[in-house]
Amino acid sequence: MPELRKDPVTGRWVIIATERSKRPKDYETLRMEPRPGVCPFCFGNESLTPEEVLSFRHNGKRNSPEPDWWVRVVPNKYPALSFEGEAVRRAEGLYDLINGVGAHEVIIESPDHQVPLAALPEEHIREILWAYRDRLIAHSKDPRIGYVLIFKNQGPAAGASLDHPHTQLIATPIVPVQVKEEMKGAERYFEYKDRCVFCDMIGQEERKPSRVVEGTNHFVAFEPYASRFPFETWVLPRRHQGHFESLSESEVGDLAGLLKRVLGRIWNALDDPPFNFMLHVSPPGDADTEWYHWHLEIIPKLTTVAGFEWGSGFYINPTAPGDACRHLRQADWEVPYKKPPRVHQTTGS
């Protein structure tokens, strides 16, 4: 019989297929050909993006014409929200609206078009994490901003419109409902137990580690008990931390290694699947940091969200999290790093 499992943070229910659980090869993921055209994120094409807001480069000069960078952050050329103006709230009859003020940036993970995040050297991933941190701090200071969401779409089926590996950042004038729900749930738990629900989850997962994919000194990655999606994987710091920005240098190094191995296992177990990840952090300020614990949610795109999910908010997960964990642990974590030519890289003509 299937199981209805409840997410202890949000209270959301999922339906888990505990019998005849689908194995990795039972999923057919949609593959698309690399898109042709000049890639604006490649070495030599820097002039095709808006001006850098951050870059890590040898000469240290932002927007330098020399292709000597390893991580670049640029505003999105087609932003979902506009950086100019004020977040004015107003009504239209019974409806409410706010000007679409915010920020939308792209973190170009490396100059190499064909090297996915999981194949980058650990030291390089560390640099990407520093870029996340820098941009989080920068936007959190903007009084118009209520929340900063960092997320990644890899593969067209997961919503990526460019093939070159990149992460995105969207800063919104209000706290998104998804984060609010998590914070509300975490606060409710804290009021009742005087403990962080995420810390308790880590504790329970590690006592009987059948869902733990990877663990290091500072981090743990597991398949959540009430995973919405097959092979959904969460990464959490062991030390209770509300803000991603409070990471220490040794923690960043540790996280880079763990993230590489987790993404590598997903890559190998599921044959380079399309996926999304989302970094959930406390909103700017310290109001929620006592009960909210930042974490990264990784969701491979293997199933189609359809009428039942849209209508109910329930998810049907055809692979039990324990089974997903076993497959991920059995998979290799190493993704071969093939260094492609570094100048004027494009994916076609």
Add this chain to the structure above:
Amino acid sequence: MPELRKDPVTGRWVIIATERSKRPKDYETLRMEPRPGVCPFCFGNESLTPEEVLSFRHNGKRNSPEPDWWVRVVPNKYPALSFEGEAVRRAEGLYDLINGVGAHEVIIESPDHQVPLAALPEEHIREILWAYRDRLIAHSKDPRIGYVLIFKNQGPAAGASLDHPHTQLIATPIVPVQVKEEMKGAERYFEYKDRCVFCDMIGQEERKPSRVVEGTNHFVAFEPYASRFPFETWVLPRRHQGHFESLSESEVGDLAGLLKRVLGRIWNALDDPPFNFMLHVSPPGDADTEWYHWHLEIIPKLTTVAGFEWGSGFYINPTAPGDACRHLRQADWEVPYKKPPRVHQTTGS
């Protein structure tokens, strides 16, 4: 500048591209070839499905071997929830679970494999609506059931695993979070205003009908102000009604005609897009019927839900609802009804 608009029921925000709004032909929807194989929902293949729980046929005998039916309802062969057993609640450490008890049925809309809902005669659609109503009533009487969701996936990209036009029903032991959120929001509004928020929406939409796609004596179809998806369309009864079951005969006839025209316009404007629809009704019993107003939400599948949406619960809608409405109104509503051969219909070899 884009606009952040708030759904007055759930409080969920969406980002609406008010400038350079995408037109229908700007969307590329994924098309797939009809799937080969014997179709279990076609005339003559009745023995391939589990036994009927309801059918409308000339001789009136359920599970009669004669292919004389026009609507059939059968249990899903691969149900998401099991019909047998009790909904036992228990804990696993800090986690909560319930046995996956419920029901999962398929409403086969007609014996004709290639005729979509929008192309069926109005009188036939009426029969499908009666089947929805009958099954809603049947499951609402089961004390183990907390909610009955009727929904449709059309096209593989919208999650349909069989091409033959069909609707599904899933009955769950608890009220789904999506419906709960809507009810909570509607109750909050009612407490404040002593009015139904859906009735107020209908009022505001009709006073300045720039988002109204179709209207009849008893129903109205409009593009919601805070549409999550391009060409999202809601159908509501004008008379405040919590339960779909309270529909009168004349209302069912009216709804069949309106639904045909709305789906026909979507078909023609967007060139037969994949879509989902979900029927949101009050849970069994009368506790919420004062503030909750049943409605049908239709969402064409034109965009990819990606990291930002998963991480935030925000949606980015690239077509402003007013523009979507204009395109739908300009489109023809008639979808040609080509009657295919009626016996042993399959889609291939």
